Amino acid sequence: MFFILSKTLYYLMMPLVWVLGILLFARLTRNERRRKRLLTLGIGLVWLLGNNFLVNEALLLWEIPPTPMSRVGSYDVAIVLTGITNSTKQPRDRTYFEKGADRITHALQLYKMGKVKKILISGGSGSLNGQHGSEAGDLAGFLRTADVPERDIILEDQSRNTRENALFSAKILKKDFPGQRYLLVTSAFHMRRSEGCFQKAGIQADTFSTDFQTYERSFTPDKWLLPNEGAYGKWGTLIHEIVGYTVYKVLGYC
Numbered sequence: 368m369f370f371i372l373s374k375t376l377y378y379l380m381m382p383l384v385w386v387l388g389i390l391l392f393a394r395l396t397r398n399e400r401r402r403k404r405l406l407t408l409g410i411g412l413v414w415l416l417g418n419n420f421l422v423n424e425a426l427l428l429w430e431i432p433p434t435p436m437s438r439v440g441s442y443d444v445a446i447v448l449t450g451i452t453n454s455t456k457q458p459r460d461r462t463y464f465e466k467g468a469d470r471i472t473h474a475l476q477l478y479k480m481g482k483v484k485k486i487l488i489s490g491g492s493g494s495l496n497g498q499h500g501s502e503a504g505d506l507a508g509f510l511r512t513a514d515v516p517e518r519d520i521i522l523e524d525q526s527r528n529t530r531e532n533a534l535f536s537a538k539i540l541k542k543d544f545p546g547q548r549y550l551l552v553t554s555a556f557h558m559r560r561s562e563g564c565f566q567k568a569g570i571q572a573d574t575f576s577t578d579f580q581t582y583e584r585s586f587t588p589d590k591w592l593l594p595n596e597g598a599y600g601k602w603g604t605l606i607h608e609i610v611g612y613t614v615y616k617v618l619g620y621c
Contacts, residue, residue, distance in 0.1 A: 382602045389408055389412070393409060414594055416598060416599055419597070422601045425602075430580065431574060436476070440573075443483075449506060450554075451465055451466070451502070454492065462508060470554065489532040489535065490523070491503065523536050555580070555581075567621055
């Protein structure tokens with residue numbers, strides 16, 4: 368039920384859904400004064416939520432900053448969280464990456480540099496019906512094509528959300544790799560919730576952020592004056608993650 372509810376609420380947290388709701392209410396209301404206020408609010412939100420500078424500043428405050436490769440130590444297991452592929456695309460003879468692919472590519476780079484010995488990929492099916500296989504399996508196939516030996520790839524392919532990522536991965540780590548050094552690899556905006564969940568599950572891991580939504584601070588007019596369609600998606604990502612983190616905190620998951 369929690370999984371289904373989280374998928375449903377995701378769409379209700381999209382800023383464009385809010386704007387659409389406001390404009391629809393303005394269209395239906397018979398109160399002329401209220402209609403004008405709603406239209407003003409809707410148009411204002413279109414500009415505000417499309418402001419790249421504002422959403423970038425908000426994300427800079429939320430994201431966990433990158434770690435220089437030169438400062439990454441030696442780890443026994445890199446834990447890579449999924450959520451970066453399109454598992455519905457056919458034919459199923461390759462890995463279809465979406466945004467966030469550097470979760471696995473950066474983990475691969477660390478492995479090739481000798482900074483991690485094994486890669487644990489955590490994530491089952493992200494679809495509601497679970498009929499499209501596991502993302503972990505897809506990413507394991509990608510690693511094999513990059514000449515990573517089977518013995519160095521560990522699969523956790525049952526989890527469907529961040530809490531389950533932590534709980535199911537913790538079972539594997541405590542059983543097969545107890546007391547070793549772990550490196551948690553996931554998107555910068557998702558790292559706070561992920562790290563908290565793994566700590567709750569009894570796994571102390573250092574963090575390595577990837578998939579940054581931000582750019583270096585810029586005050587050029589195209590960043591703060593003109594609306595940008597990409598900003599709406601970034602606000603949706605940020606709001607969804609903050610709400611998810613808050614809910615997890617309240618429920619004691621992280």
